[in-house]
Amino acid sequence: MKNKIGVVNYKFGNTKSLLDALKSIDIKFKLINNSKDFSDTTHIILPGIGTFGQCINELRKKNMEQSLNHEIFKKRKFFLGICVGFQLMFNSSDENNSVKGLSWFPEKIEKMSKNYLLPHIGWNKVISNQKSSLFKNISQNSFFYFLHSYCLRKSKKKIIVSNCTYDKKFISSIEFENLHGVQFHPEKSQKSGLILLKNFSNL
Amino acid sequence: MKLKSNKYTRIIPVLLFKDGRIVKSTNFDFHQSVGNPFVQVERYNQWNLDELIYLNISDNKKDFYFNLDYSTTSSTASKKNKKIQKINVLHFVKKLSYFCRMPLTFGGGIQSVEMARKILKSGADKISLNTAAFKNPKLIRDCSIEFGSQSVVISIDVKKIKGQYLVFIENGSLNTKVKINEWIKIVQEMGAGEVLINSIDHDGIGKGFDFSLCSQILKNSNIPIIIMGGAGHSSHFSKIIKELNPSAVAAANIFQFTENSYYEIKQHLIKKKIKIRNYN
Secondary structure: OOOEEEEEOOOOHHHHHHHHHHHHOOOOEEEEHHHHHOOOOOEEEOOOOOHHHHHHHHHHHOHHHHHHHHHHHHHOOEEEEHHHHOOOOOEEEEOOOOOOOOEEEEEEEEEOOOOOOOEEEEEEEEEOOOOOOOOOOOOOOOEEEEEEEEEEEOOHHHEEEEEOOOOOOEEEEEEEEEEEOOOOOOHHOOOHHHHHHHHHHHO | OOOOOOOOEEEEEEEEEOOOOEEEOOOOOOOEEOHHHHHHHHHHHHHHOOEEEEEEEEOOOOOOEEOOOOOOOOOOOOOOOOOOOEEEEHHHHHHHHHOOOOOEEEOOOOOHHHHHHHHHHOOOOOOOOOOOHHHHHHHHHHHHHHHHHEEEEEEEEEEEEOOOOOOEOOOOOEEEEEEEHHHHHHHHHOOOEEEEEOOOOOOOOOOOHHHHHHHHHHHHHHHOEEEOOOOOHHHHHHHHHHHOOEEHHHHHHHHOOOOOOOHHHHHHHOOOOEEOOOOO
8 A cells, every 4th residue: 555644734734844845755645634534544744833732722623632543543553743743742841831732652841941042943963763763864963953942851761763952952753653753844854854754654 | 141052053045036036136236137036946955055045125025027937037028928927926935935945034025924924824934024124123023923933034234334333124225224233132122033134235245244243243132143245255154153153144146156155165164163064
C-alpha cells in the first residue's frame, strides 16, 4: 500500500508551508478537516502555530482528540507532531496551565529562561541519535529552524532522539513506537528538513 | 539588561520587487531591473539560505502586471500581450512561498491586521511593516498580539542628516525627522519581534555597512537587529559580525550580481571562525 499523509487542518496550523514542502518531495498527502477524512491515510502530521491552549481548544472544538487517539492507538498510524503539535503530545504546558494536552506522555512543557531572547527563533544545531528513524541520512549537528518560547526539558530517556541547546539543553525531538514529535520546523529547515519529512513518510 | 540570544548569525538575502520585476537600488533612488521574481526565489532556495526577505516597493502594492512566462520584462512588454497578467499580491505571495523551504519575510503595503493575516496565510512566515507602522504604531502591537511578535519585523530606513540618524518613510522619500533611537524604543515597546535597519546612505554602494549607525542601534535595543545597506564584499560581513555582532546581516545586490556569493560569504565567515549555520 502506498503511504499517504493526513495533515490535520485547523485554524492554528501554518499548513501551507508544510504542504508546499511535501509537494516539493512528492509525498502524497491530504488535508484532514474532520474525523472521516482519516480513512485512507497511513500517516498523520499535526502542525501547530500559536499557543498551546489555542491549539488544543481548536482541536477539541473539531472533535479531533478522540479520532486522533483512535487512529494512533487503535489503527497504529504513524504520527508526527510539529512545534506546538509536538508539545500537544504532552500532558500540559506552562503556557496555559488550565488546559490539558493530548497527554500521550506525562511530562510538562516548560517556559524557557527569561534571561534569553524569546522566542528562540532561527537556526540551531541539533544533536541526534543516529539510530533514529527520523534522522536517517541526516548528518550529526545539522541545523534546523526553531520558533518557540516553551520546550520539553525532561523525559524518559528512551523516547529522546535529539537535543538542542538554547538557554539550556532541551529535547528537540522524540520517538516512541509510532509516535514522533519535533520541536523545530522541518518544512522550513531546507534540505535537512525535507530529508526528515521523507524519512517519516517512508515509515 | 541585555538578553542573550541565538549565537548563530543569520545571513539574509533581500529581494526588492517593483512592478513585476526584481530591481537593484542605489541610495533608494535608482531602480534597475535585474530579474524575474520567481526565478530568483527558486535559485535562492537552492542556495540553502538561512532566510529570505522579500520587499514589494511597487507603486501599486495590491495588484501588478506580471509576465507569467518569465522571459520578458513586464515594463517593456505590452499589457495587451496575453502572457501579461494582472496578479494580486496574495496570489503572488502564495506562488513565492511555494519555492521557499526557508523562512520568508514579506513586506510592502501592509496597512492592517487583516492584510497581515492574509499575507501570512498565503505562506509568508513573517510580515515586515514600515510606513504603516510609523503612521500607526498601534498596528505593531495589534499584529504582535494577533500573530506573535516573532512574525512581526519592523523595517526602518535611515539617513544621516547633520550628524543625526533620522527615520525615513514612503520608500525612503519622506523625512520624518524622528531620531532612529526614539523610533526603535517605541517599536520595541509595541512588541516588534525584529528590526530591519536599512541605511539609505550606504544602500547599493557596496563600500561596507554603516558601523556608527549599527553600533548606536545595537547599544539601544534588546530585540534582534538585522543590519542592511552597503555589503559589497565578504569581508564586510565578517568585519561587522566580529566587531558588533548583530543578530543578522542582510544584503541585496551582492547576492544577485556575484555568482556563488552566498556560498563564498559563508565559507569566508567559517574561515574567520564566526558562528553561522553551515551546510552539512
